[in-house]
Amino acid sequence: MITLTIDGREVSVPKGTTVLEACRMHDIPIPTLCHDKDLNPNGACRLCVVQIEGMRNLPPSCVTQAAPGMKIETQNEKVIKARKTILELLVANHPLDCMTCEKLGDCVLAKYAYEYGVTGEIYQGEKRNSPLDNTNPYILRDPNKCILCGKCIDTCRAVAERSVIDYAYRGFNTKVATFLDTDLKDSTCVYCNRCVAVCPVGALIDKNMIGKGRTWELKKEEVTCTFCESGCKFDINYKNGKAIAVTAKSAANGRPLCLKGRIGSDFKYNSERTDLPFVNQDGEFVQVPWAEFLGLGNIVEKINSLTK
Numbered sequence: 001m002i003t004l005t006i007d008g009r010e011v012s013v014p015k016g017t018t019v020l021e022a023c024r025m026h027d028i029p030i031p032t033l034c035h036d037k038d039l040n041p042n043g044a045c046r047l048c049v050v051q052i053e054g055m056r057n058l059p060p061s062c063v064t065q066a067a068p069g070m071k072i073e074t075q076n077e078k079v080i081k082a083r084k085t086i087l088e089l090l091v092a093n094h095p096l097d098c099m100t101c102e103k104l105g106d107c108v109l110a111k112y113a114y115e116y117g118v119t120g121e122i123y124q125g126e127k128r129n130s131p132l133d134n135t136n137p138y139i140l141r142d143p144n145k146c147i148l149c150g151k152c153i154d155t156c157r158a159v160a161e162r163s164v165i166d167y168a169y170r171g172f173n174t175k176v177a178t179f180l181d182t183d184l185k186d187s188t189c190v191y192c193n194r195c196v197a198v199c200p201v202g203a204l205i206d207k208n209m210i211g212k213g214r215t216w217e218l219k220k221e222e223v224t225c226t227f228c229e230s231g232c233k234f235d236i237n238y239k240n241g242k243a244i245a246v247t248a249k250s251a252a253n254g255r256p257l258c259l260k261g262r263i264g265s266d267f268k269y270n271s272e273r274t275d276l277p278f279v280n281q282d283g284e285f286v287q288v289p290w291a292e293f294l295g296l297g298n299i300v301e302k303i304n305s306l307t308k
Contacts, residue, residue: 004070019061019072020048028074031083031112033200034149035062039158044150047112049082050074058082084116090147091120093127094201101145103202105215109147130175136185138207138259139196143175146203152176152195164189176203191259193248206247213239222249225261232261 001012006028013022018041023030033045041062049058053071058079061072073079091113095101098110112118133141148167153176156162164187168177178187196204220235235247246261276287 002066002068004066004068004072006072007074013066017066019050019052019059019064019066019070022066023050023061023072023074030061030074031115032062033108033112033147034151036151036154036198039151039154039198042150042154044148045086047083047086049079049086051076051079080116083112084118087113087116087118088120088122091118092123092125094120094147095142095144096120101202102205102210107202108200126172128172133183135183136189136191138191139184139189139193140205140207140210141184142203142205145201146176147201148174148176149200150176151198151200152204155194155198159192159194162188162190165195197248206245208245209237209247212244213237218244220247227258227260232258234261 002015002017003010003012004022005011006023006026009026011022011026013025017025020030020032020035020041030048030050032048034043035041035045035048043060043063046060048061050061050064051058051073052064061074087109090109094109098104098107101107104110113120128144130143133139133143150167153165153167156164165176165178168175168181175181178184178189193206196206217239219238221238222233222235225232225234233249235249236243237245237247274287277290277293278285279288279293
């Protein structure tokens, strides 16, 4: 354990802990956009900056190792001003259609903009005007809302043999794109939707959830898919007690969920689903009892014959 001081409070944390982790261990709030405890920290958004005595600049706390005797300020005027400037720059180039955005109520950028009193009016200039990628039936991509946090890239890399997306271009034109900047439908994406699960804004939206309910209306239950033996985990989303859709988990929570698992929830409320299974009898499909379909009737008969 090492001892350091945060906002005038002496705390102890395990050696190797980052400043961000040290703060959160002791309920000291630090805003983050690019950080995810299940992904490697990259310090992309810089929103988690703090002031450390002896350091000239404000380092990002997510990639700064805590050291013995460190004196850290997380809420002084200089730190707050830096965070607000970062947010102002992000919001200045971000669509402000929050009222109709599917991410309303679950957008981290909107949360911090409200907390720091950011409106996007300070910095005026060119805005991105990229077309939506609506070419596939599973993920809606809006590059204009992307804040380049890199979480979607990192979670895609966490899956073996994926790495479908990465940063492309430079400067103002930087964007997250597939190889050769093709539409997602023309890439090697298998739509596991992990990128959607970690996106902090409305740049990636699960089409299966569009128009079905707001965040505060939904309850989530983590379950394990039973379509095969892989054991993928996902969340069932309930609204008014009814399962309306499933959503993927992030990189550290099991294997990537395949389309069968994510879309299979439709079977639960399919109006054409029958209570009994069908079997092919002489070229015609007829309904039979489950015991007959599973062969349980023959098993019972065999057991009874052995006990006589």
